Amino acid sequence: MADEIRSETSGDSGRYFTSVEGASREAELTWVERGGVRHANHTFVPPEARGKGIAENLVKAIIADAREEGFKIAPDCSYVDSYFRRHSDLAELRA
DSSP states (O other): OBOOOEEEEETTEEEEEEOBTTOSSOEEEEEEEETTEEEEEEEEOOGGGTTSSHHHHHHHHHHHHHHHHOOEEEEOSHHHHHHHHHOGGGGGGBO
């Protein structure tokens, strides 16, 4: 299973990530900030860990930060876009 979701920022970009037991690569959601909006541009979960809610937890982490820090999210990644479409209660966070 996955460890705790962590985040890191470098300039105008960053990622949410977690290691996945038995996987050679971390699961991650990457973003780039433009005009005060975080563009969630890619979500990756190693094939051996898919279907376990890890991608959803990554999206929930950026949503929690958006609520706390007051930024909007542009769901450029298809997974993040799909998540936002399924959760209409997040409309105020969508750029």
